[in-house]
Amino acid sequence: MGISGVKAIIFDVYGTLFDVHSVIEKCEELYPGHGQQISELWRTKQLDYAFIRHIIGRYRPFDEITRNALQYACEQLGVSLTKENEQELLQAYLKLAPYEEVPQALKQLAGSYQLAVLSNGSPSMLHPLVEYHQFNPYFSQVITVDDVKQYKPSPAAYNYALEQLDCRREEILFLSSNTWDITGAASFGFQTAWVNRKHAVFDYMGQKPNQIISNLDELVRLLEGK
Structure with missing residues (x-):
């Protein structure tokens, strides 16, 4: 479909700009042999809890959901989550590593x-x-769904x-690594670019991104016409 007439770019945060699994190092430090498992289950339940709470109309802030998801992951994997480890x-x-x-x-x-940025965070x-x-x-706005209590x-x-930016919706390019996020943004009317870092298959949900890129360097080249 291509991209044209862009005035503003909105980025998702987790998994798009920052690697959520950069917490593996800390998980492994505290729970040797379980770092990757904790990180992966933590992220999975974090998303599950956000979606479920949205569907049933019982919104809770993402920091609370993140804590609950961590508690679940540790209990499910049979490791003891002390208050000190939870806080760490x-x-x-809050210090996730950005992609290179x-x-x-x-x-x-x-x-x-x-x-x-527009984030569920x-x-x-x-x-x-x-x-x-x-x-x-770099950012004119750091936008959180917490202001509307409606998760992406x-x-x-x-x-x-859209209300925070002085643009029409078709002048906004939305980037995310999450296919559900691209689907939502495309359905709303934003132009979209899927950051497919893992060379995955796009979900069959009736929407397609305007562009598929593997990293932000490709976006820069694309917008510069190179």
């Missing part, structure tokens, strides 16, 4: 486009993470982001 692991989420190309790509894109999670990596100068891929979440 939750703190690790992200800092330079954001710097390049910020010179030509209005950049923002709570303000208490998003702002420390962005500030820790000194990405603040609800149309209300994307509409809230």
